[in-house]
Amino acid sequence: MNDDRQKRNVMTRKEYLLKQKKQGMHLMGVFPAQYPKEILWAMNVVPAEIWDPPLQTTAASAHLQSYICSVVQSGLELVLQGKTDILDAFLFPHTCDSIQNMASVIFDYIGTQKPCYFFYHPKAPYGASAREFYRQQLRELAENLSSQFGPLDPNVLKEKVEQGQYIARLLEDLYQLRAQNRLDLNNVAFYELIRRGEYLFPDAWAPELEKHVKQQKEAGKESSIPILLSGVLPNPAELLKLLDELGVLVAHDDLLNGSRRLLIPGNDFKDPFEQLTESYFAMPPCSTRGSSVERRRDYLLRLVETTGARGVLFNIVKFCEPEWFDIPNLQESLKERGIPSLVLDTELNQGLSGQLSTRAEAFIETLNKV
Numbered sequence: 288m289n290d291d292r293q294k295r296n297v298m299t300r301k302e303y304l305l306k307q308k309k310q311g312m313h314l315m316g317v318f319p320a321q322y323p324k325e326i327l328w329a330m331n332v333v334p335a336e337i338w339d340p341p342l343q344t345t346a347a348s349a350h351l352q353s354y355i356c357s358v359v360q361s362g363l364e365l366v367l368q369g370k371t372d373i374l375d376a377f378l379f380p381h382t383c384d385s386i387q388n389m390a391s392v393i394f395d396y397i398g399t400q401k402p403c404y405f406f407y408h409p410k411a412p413y414g415a416s417a418r419e420f421y422r423q424q425l426r427e428l429a430e431n432l433s434s435q436f437g438p439l440d441p442n443v444l445k446e447k448v449e450q451g452q453y454i455a456r457l458l459e460d461l462y463q464l465r466a467q468n469r470l471d472l473n474n475v476a477f478y479e480l481i482r483r484g485e486y487l488f489p490d491a492w493a494p495e496l497e498k499h500v501k502q503q504k505e506a507g508k509e510s511s512i513p514i515l516l517s518g519v520l521p522n523p524a525e526l527l528k529l530l531d532e533l534g535v536l537v538a539h540d541d542l543l544n545g546s547r548r549l550l551i552p553g554n555d556f557k558d559p560f561e562q563l564t565e566s567y568f569a570m571p572p573c574s575t576r577g578s579s580v581e582r583r584r585d586y587l588l589r590l591v592e593t594t595g596a597r598g599v600l601f602n603i604v605k606f607c608e609p610e611w612f613d614i615p616n617l618q619e620s621l622k623e624r625g626i627p628s629l630v631l632d633t634e635l636n637q638g639l640s641g642q643l644s645t646r647a648e649a650f651i652e653t654l655n656k657v
C-alpha cells in the first residue's frame with residue numbers, strides 16, 4: 288500500500304479481491320466495456336474488470352497483429368503471464384473486433400481452463416427486435432452462469448438492480464457537483480474513485496460515493512479551467528496529474544469507462560430484466576455501441592454547454608478503431624462551433640511522452656485565452 292492509501296485506509300484492488308475470494312465470493316475477469324454487472328452481483332460474483340493491467344507486453348505480441356490497441360495487448364498479456372489464477376472465469380462483452388479477436392485467442396487457441404462467457408449486446412441503429420434480443424442475451428447469460436455459480440434468485444437480482452440504480456444516481460450527483468467544482472477531489476482522486484467501481488462490490492462502492500457526495504464544498508473560487516475529457520479511459524498516472532498541475536478541472540467526461548456507461552437514468556420497472564434492458568438503451572452514445580456521430584456530437588455539445596467547458600481533450604488509445612472512426616467528424620463539429628479540441632494518441636502504461644505533454648500544455652494555454 289502506498290503512503291496515500293495507507294493514510295486513507297483504502298485497500299488496493301488486489302487486496303480487495305483476495306479478501307473477497309477468502310470470504311467465499313467468486314471472481315470474474317471482465318474485459319471492457321459494458322455488461323450487466325447486476326446479474327453477476329446477484330450470483331455472488333465480483334466483476335474484476337481488466338482494462339489496463341500494468342504489465343510490459345512480451346508474450347501477447349506473438350498472438351496479435353502489431354496494430355492492435357494496448358487494452359487488448361495488456362489484457363492478453365495478463366492471461367499469458369498466468370496472473371489470472373485467482374479468477375474463476377472470464378466474461379467477454381462484444382465491445383469491438385479487437386476484444387472479439389482476443390476472446391478467440393484466449394478461448395479457442397490458448398485453450399484456457401477457465402470457463403469463458405460471452406455477452407453480445409446489440410449495436411445501433413437499433414431495429415424493432417433489438418430490445419427483445421437484449422432481453423434474451425441477459426437471460427441467456429444468467430442461465431449460462433447458473434451452471435457454475437448456482438441459480439439466479441429473481442428477488443436478489445431485483446435488489447441488485449435497485450442497488451445499481453442507486454449507484455447511478457450517486458454518480459450523477461457526483462458528476463454534477465464536479466461540473467460545479469464543488470467536489471473536494473482533484474482530477475486524479477476523482478477518477479480513482481470512479482475506477483474503484485471496476486472491481487468493488489456495490490456494498491463497498493456505494494458508501495464511498497455517498498461520502499463524497501456529502502463532503503461537497505462551496506463552489507470553487509479558485510480559477511480552474513474546465514474541460515471535457517473524451518476517449519477510452521483516463522491515464523491516472525500521467526495525464527490527470529498533468530491536468531491537475533495545470534489548474535484544469537475535468538468538469539465532465541465522455542469516457543468509455545466513465546460517463547458513457549455509468550450515467551443511466553432511473554425508472555421504476557417491476558421486472559429486473561426489463562429495468563436492465565431499459566437502462567442499456569438509455570445509456571449515453573458510444574462508438575462501441577454503434578451510436579451515430581450525430582448523437583455523439585450532440586452529447587458532447589450538451590456537456591460543453593451545461594458544464595461551461597472551454598475545450599475537449601480526446602485521449603485516444605492508439606489503434607482503437609471505434610474511437611478513431613468518429614474523431615475527425617467530432618473535431619470538425621466542435622471547430623465549426625468555435626470549441627477548441629485536441630487529440631492525444633496514447634498507449635497504456637507508457638506515461639505521457641515529452642511531446643504529448645508539450646502538446647497538452649500548449650492546448651491548455653490556448654484555453655486560458657478563450
Ligand code: SF4
Nearest residue numbers: 356358383385607608
Ligand atoms: S481501446 Fe478500443 S479497440 Fe481497444 S478494446 Fe477498447 S474499444 Fe476495443
